Amino acid sequence: MDPRFKIAHREALIGVGLAIAHFIWWFGFAYGLGSRPVEEYTYILGFPDWFFYSCIVGFILICLTVIVLAKFVLKDVSFEEEGDEL
Template sequence: MHMDPRFKIAHREALIGVGLAVVHFLWWFGFAYGLGSRPVEEYTYILGFPSWFFYSCIVGFILVAVTVIILAKFILKDVSFEDEGDEV
């Protein structure tokens, strides 16, 4: 039985996506609960946001967005959805 090579590509790229989601969650959780667990009186502010929110939500989003762009441009492959045997 012949295994379509597109499945190997799809599985690899799915693992990359899951890995990115896990890293983003760990980033968010670490900063949100690490810096946000202090009393409010001890918060430091960046651009008017508490530092835990700034690093977890704003910087985290920017880093993930840039990472997705880099992955899409250089790592992920364009795969045709057409069957290999179809002649168009």
């Protein structure tokens, strides 16, 4: 089996894990803090706290995680067949 498939499967699992982690983060803050009555909301930079933490902080955190993963964990793999030289 081509070793590129092993790398691709590992990196696909990393991507799925990151998507699941992002959803859990979003869902936890959006429905955890957002399920209170509107009168009890606190605001950060003009946004309700549930929105700020779930959408703004979550987006920034996931972007930083993707950058770190792309820089240090994911590998650059050639799409060229071995022995197929131009």
